[in-house]
Amino acid sequence: MRYGLGGRPARWMHRRALPAGLTFTLLVTAAACRPDLTPPGAPTSWPTSSARHWQWQWQLDGVLDPDVEADVFVLDPVGTTAAQTAELRSRDRRLVCQVHIGSVRPTDPDASRYPARVRGATIARSGRVWLDVRRWDVLRPVLADRFRLCRGKGFGAVVFADADGYDHRSGFALEFDDQLTFNRRVATLARSLGLSPGLLGDLAQVAALAPDFDFAVNEECVRLGRCDKLLPFVDAGKPVFHVEYTGDTTDFCVTSVGYGFASIRKNRTLDAWRLPCPSP
Template identity: 30%
Template sequence: MKQLLVIFCSVLSFGCNSDDDNSQSNHSSAQGGLDPNVAPITAGSWYRPEVSVTWQWQLEGSLNTSYPVTLYDVDLFDTATTTIKSLQGSGKKVVCYFSAGSFEDFRDDKDLFIPSDLGNTLDGWEDERWLDIRSANVHDIMKKRLDVAKQKGCDGVEPDNMDGYTNKSGFTLTAQDQLAYNRFIANEAHKRNLAVGLKNDLDQVTELVEYFDFAVNEQCFEYNECDTLLPFINQGKPVLTAEYLDKYVSNASERAAICQESRNKQFSTLILPLDLDDSFRFSCL
């Protein structure tokens, strides 16, 4: 029947589309104008952290700036420019966190989003909803957030929730949609001379490692997923990991074991509270 339809349309000069044509057209528009095959921007003078870099990650509470580390990962919206400058004045680099894949109803720019941008609530985070990463409006908002990072003087950015396609987002996101979006975010960061880290999205590490300067991961040791991140180490790019299990906090031998494994992989691993406040901190370096 499909072949007959094609012949019929051809003979009568009807502008018929086959199912395959429709599928391709829909997929093209679904990517929101982003090219999943765009080349990485690799030439520039932005900060490139080294493998086994020491770091601190705090997104909640009054920021403790006293840790003797090379890199601080802090909230883009909640961290004052003066604090960023002060950290840099003490010889530290500053990476600024923001969510690139979710809507947070407490952010200053929340009113820029439109209803069609917003999907399902994130599991465990009732004040966040997945974003339609194919939306041109979402792309514009993320460019503005990167502009804020540049204006505040951040050395780099950590865009979170970069794996919506593997979650129940409320949208029919594909792996190609995610690749297109993640590569877009990385290149836009580099256009602003900002370092950029890949957050989670383990299934696409090999396709994205060329685009990002480092990786940030949660719980890869807990879920036995850390080897997936080794392409970053192999390219001389650090892997910053955080673990939250109580046994790593309360059991010194468990902590020593995970830290030894982390050092063997040349990872930069922290044992932190899930809320990422400053209530405790253990570093494997």
């Protein structure tokens, strides 16, 4: 599954500035920053001492490259095999499955489980269809099975995509509080099935939702000038996995690592290529 989020540039950005002339150096080895692997059947833990030191990979397209030097892999649970996750786990990688909780693609294996009454407008850029997140009775069993698929393949965490239908022309009269209630319900559901929940995008609700989630994934907050919105995660010692699709790492890493994010440069297709920012 491919995924991308747009955002509206903020009029200002609070920046935690790094000292002038800072040069990045690795103060700790990757092995020193990587805690013990979480055993199968338990949700992934995110020690606060490691929050600023994770290296991560986000791959949803192309042949999976298990040799990427990253501690955390965000992957498609349908396209990724149990053999692939087993290989990554044998290398002490932490695995996050990406699940679209607020939309469905017509070609998804479980698309037929979403009746017409909960399907709304089509997202032009992806062909996905927004869902009526007020219908928890309909969406819950489908999402539970998606999470069980993740758990069964060896993932210990899940990140929620399209968790902001209220902020788009979804085809439903969704309110801010409708989305908050739904996102919290899904986080609780994920935990009940042995998965650590993470939030992708939905910056306008981060301040309210940060206590309910263990980590965040963000796209292009430096380019859009919205990185300050993610500080509730950082202040709580929770990791923020951040990606930019344009710009030079020598420029945006100063900002993102200064905020305390784990940052990389990626192609928008989210193939195997990545260019990481050094650890702080």
